[in-house]
Amino acid sequence: MSVNTQGGLVVETVPLEQVPELLDLLAPSSPLLWWRRNEGMVGHEPLITRHFSGNDRFREAAAAWKEIASSAEVTDQVDLPGTGLMAFGTFGFRYTSAIPSVLIIPRLIVGRRGGASWLTRIHPASESASPLSPEKAQSLLEELISASGKTGSTPHVTLSEGAQTEAGFLSSVSRAVERINTGEVDKVVLSRDLQGSLSENSDLRFPLKRLAESYPDCWTFSVDGLLGSSPETLVSVHGNKVQARVLAGTARRGSDAKSDLESAAALASSHKDLDEHGFATRSVLDALAPFTGALTVSESPFTLKLPNVWHLATDIAGTLSSGSSSLDLVDALHPTAAVAGTPTAVAVTVIDDLEPYDRGRYAGPVGWVGANGDGEWAIALRCAQVSADTITAYAGCGIVSDSIPEKELVETEMKFRPIVDAFS
Numbered sequence: 421m422s423v424n425t426q427g428g429l430v431v432e433t434v435p436l437e438q439v440p441e442l443l444d445l446l447a448p449s450s451p452l453l454w455w456r457r458n459e460g461m462v463g464h465e466p467l468i469t470r471h472f473s474g475n476d477r478f479r480e481a482a483a484a485w486k487e488i489a490s491s492a493e494v495t496d497q498v499d500l501p502g503t504g505l506m507a508f509g510t511f512g513f514r515y516t517s518a519i520p521s522v523l524i525i526p527r528l529i530v531g532r533r534g535g536a537s538w539l540t541r542i543h544p545a546s547e548s549a550s551p552l553s554p555e556k557a558q559s560l561l562e563e564l565i566s567a568s569g570k571t572g573s574t575p576h577v578t579l580s581e582g583a584q585t586e587a588g589f590l591s592s593v594s595r596a597v598e599r600i601n602t603g604e605v606d607k608v609v610l611s612r613d614l615q616g617s618l619s620e621n622s623d624l625r626f627p628l629k630r631l632a633e634s635y636p637d638c639w640t641f642s643v644d645g646l647l648g649s650s651p652e653t654l655v656s657v658h659g660n661k662v663q664a665r666v667l668a669g670t671a672r673r674g675s676d677a678k679s680d681l682e683s684a685a686a687l688a689s690s691h692k693d694l695d696e697h698g699f700a701t702r703s704v705l706d707a708l709a710p711f712t713g714a715l716t717v718s719e720s721p722f723t724l725k726l727p728n729v730w731h732l733a734t735d736i737a738g739t740l741s742s743g744s745s746s747l748d749l750v751d752a753l754h755p756t757a758a759v760a761g762t763p764t765a766v767a768v769t770v771i772d773d774l775e776p777y778d779r780g781r782y783a784g785p786v787g788w789v790g791a792n793g794d795g796e797w798a799i800a801l802r803c804a805q806v807s808a809d810t811i812t813a814y815a816g817c818g819i820v821s822d823s824i825p826e827k828e829l830v831e832t833e834m835k836f837r838p839i840v841d842a843f844s
């Protein structure tokens with residue numbers, strides 16, 4: 421539901437002394453969450469929901485956000501990333517997607533970061549309210565706590581082949597390799613989907629808590645039905661500091677310490693994976709360059725250990741030179757070669773040809789933006805879209821000239837694990 425914001429928004433953030441388990445405070449059927457390493461933000465009661473679509477979805481979102489932020493009256497007693505005015509966001513992978521991109525400003529946000537906790541209340545200036553006192557904030561928190569006691573049912577979902585069957589995926593990977601070998605494209609990221617049914621009254625807090633507990637170093641998110649735990653930071657902007665983490669190249673975890681290390685070592689020296697990774701890193705460096713001064717890049721890709729897989733990873737850091745917002749950077753970066761391929765324009769047309777569905781928000785940016793344009797955005801991976809009583813999970817792999825279809829299929833199984841386990 422959207423409200424008339426003429427006259428702007430009144431935004432008040434006050435510190436909270438004692439906050440219970442934040443994830444318990446999530447709304448059971450439409451949770452709003454951004455979370456990593458036991459800190460983040462939980463949003464309640466969408467106040468403004470803005471939809472965007474088409475090629476200009478990022479630019480339109482950035483412009484709409486600027487307008488909303490410039491007319492907001494913000495009193496922020498905490499002053500940390502995520503305090504004051506903020507919106508949760510999720511964007512479609514393709515400009516052609518039928519599923520809208522969205523920014524959601526909630527009425528209430530409870531957050532925790534670096535040992536501080538806070539509550540933010542947002543309302544239109546046209547709605548009168550006395551200033552948010554610490555006592556009022558505490559009583560709003562208590563209302564959330566008492567509402568959180570009502571739990572729905574734990575979702576147990578069997579996820580099975582979706583629109584892209586296993587056989588279809590194998591065939592698409594073979595066809596992609598053929599097109600790579602003709603020189604049409606260097607790398608293409610192809611995905612497949614799993615689908616299941618959610619019973620009525622499903623409480624999405626259960627899978628989200630499992631994701632947050634099992635993947636503490638990933639971004640666990642839930643925005644407009646898109647939920648998951650992504651290891652890949654598309655971009656984070658705090659003041660003039662920009663960071664990104666590029667992931668591409670995957671290996672299974674070993675069954676014991678020795679085989680696990682062997683798997684990581686093989687990944688670190690695999691030409692196929694290093695090639696795949698190189699495309700992804702270059703795409704991020706090229707996209708960030710116009711916005712930044714010198715960029716610092718980890719010298720060679722390192723192996724990142726996750727509970728389900730090893731990835732090749734590169735961290736990139738820099739200083740913003742142009743005063744751009746995180747949404748401007750998201751616009752410039754998306755889609756990276758970690759989720760589309762190289763060259764981008766050709767890779768996305770190959771994806772259109774070889775994937776039998778609209779990816780929706782899978783592999784698109786998901787995160788939050790603050791009043792001054794700062795924000796944290798992940799690439800929506802290891803995720804699923806819940807709509808009404810259906811859930812669709814997605815996982816994909818970077819395909820290069822020496823990709824073997826059967827191996828890529830196994831890799832998708834590993835990448836589905838976070839969602840499959842969370843809903844099992």
Ligand SMILES: C=C(O[C@H]1C=CC=C(C(=O)O)[C@@H]1O)C(=O)O
Nearest residue numbers: 667668669670758815816817818
């Ligand atoms: C496209 C996905 O992963 C990307 C991120 C890390 C590693 C990847 C890979 O090794 O193929 C992919 O580029 C996915 O999880 O659906």
